Amino acid sequence: MTSIVGVTGGASGIGAAICTELAARGHTVVVTDMNEEGARALAARLPGAQARALDVASAAACREAVAAIERDVGPLTAWVSNAGVSRMAPFLDIDEDQYDFTLDVNLRGLFFASQAAARAMVTRKAGCIVNIASMAGKQGRVPFLADYVASKFGVVGLTQAMAFELAPLGIRVNSVCPGFVATDMQVRELEWEARLRGTDPASVKCQWIADTPMGRLEQPQDVARVVAFLLSADAGFVTGESIAVNGGAFMD
Numbered sequence: 001m002t003s004i005v006g007v008t009g010g011a012s013g014i015g016a017a018i019c020t021e022l023a024a025r026g027h028t029v030v031v032t033d034m035n036e037e038g039a040r041a042l043a044a045r046l047p048g049a050q051a052r053a054l055d056v057a058s059a060a061a062c063r064e065a066v067a068a069i070e071r072d073v074g075p076l077t078a079w080v081s082n083a084g085v086s087r088m089a090p091f092l093d094i095d096e097d098q099y100d101f102t103l104d105v106n107l108r109g110l111f112f113a114s115q116a117a118a119r120a121m122v123t124r125k126a127g128c129i130v131n132i133a134s135m136a137g138k139q140g141r142v143p144f145l146a147d148y149v150a151s152k153f154g155v156v157g158l159t160q161a162m163a164f165e166l167a168p169l170g171i172r173v174n175s176v177c178p179g180f181v182a183t184d185m186q187v188r189e190l191e192w193e194a195r196l197r198g199t200d201p202a203s204v205k206c207q208w209i210a211d212t213p214m215g216r217l218e219q220p221q222d223v224a225r226v227v228a229f230l231l232s233a234d235a236g237f238v239t240g241e242s243i244a245v246n247g248g249a250f251m252d
């Protein structure tokens with residue numbers, strides 16, 4: 001049976017690597033992103049993939065996207081809630097706009113995207129969901145990202161709550177917690193952290209590598225391969241887990 005997987009924030013970075021890895025393993029991937037052009041460009045390069053615009057900050061749009069995928073592509077077997085944003089500022093300077101921006105995508109958006117996917121899956125009593133959290137979802141010792149930390153701790157807790165309620169309904173739910181991943185988000189964070197620390201991005205990058213026992217920046221493919229594992233039969237008895245993929249940068 002064909003496996004149909006929807007991925008949010010799939011146009012770039014970790015999401016694009018997940019779409020690429022899953023397509024290479026024979027899944028039918030639906031690349032969704034608020035950047036519709038980017039989603040279409042990636043889908044055009046992947047065997048059997050399709051693209052769809054989706055801004056996860058709208059719960060209604062999440063429900064419409066899932067309904068459209070089920071109608072136009074087929075029954076969803078898996079879903080990856082990957083879309084996420086970050087902005088860096090000292091805790092004391094974070095205002096309501098920044099808080100809402102971060103939480104609306106990283107937690108509220110993920111909540112309703114994964115809920116929409118789960119509602120479709122329960123009708124068949126089968127499915128698998130992966131939420132992309134972060135190393136910052138397991139430790140708050142992260143500078144200038146208090147709102148992001150709050151959102152990602154929320155994703156880890158939500159993953160457990162979803163897994164608990166959905167296990168009897170045949171749906172597994174897990175998270176992946178990446179570390180310092182070389183993506184556009186990281187480029188932005190290197191600039192912000194350098195400015196906030198009064199140093200340069202190259203020095204911040206050296207520090208992040210020094211903080212990683214495996215001695216290199218994480219690549220998006222490092223995350224994608226673990227997502228593929230969680231969606232596979234090999235992970236068939238794994239649920240409620242938040243798996244660290246960070247080269248040892250944080251161990252719990």
Ligand SMILES: NC(=O)c1ccc[n+]([C@@H]2O[C@H](COP(=O)([O-])OP(=O)(O)OC[C@H]3O[C@@H](n4cnc5c(N)ncnc54)[C@H](O)[C@@H]3O)[C@@H](O)[C@H]2O)c1
Nearest residue numbers: 009011012013014034055056083084134178181183184185
């Ligand atoms: N890069 C890292 O170091 C790192 C570390 C840990 C966790 N993560 C998490 O991994 C995920 C992907 O991050 P990335 O580094 O690939 O970021 P990225 O900025 O490179 O890509 C994020 C993608 O999400 C899309 N997106 C943003 N807001 C959206 C919205 N409202 N609706 C739909 N799509 C939206 C963007 O258009 C973009 O294509 C995020 O959840 C992020 O928090 C990243």
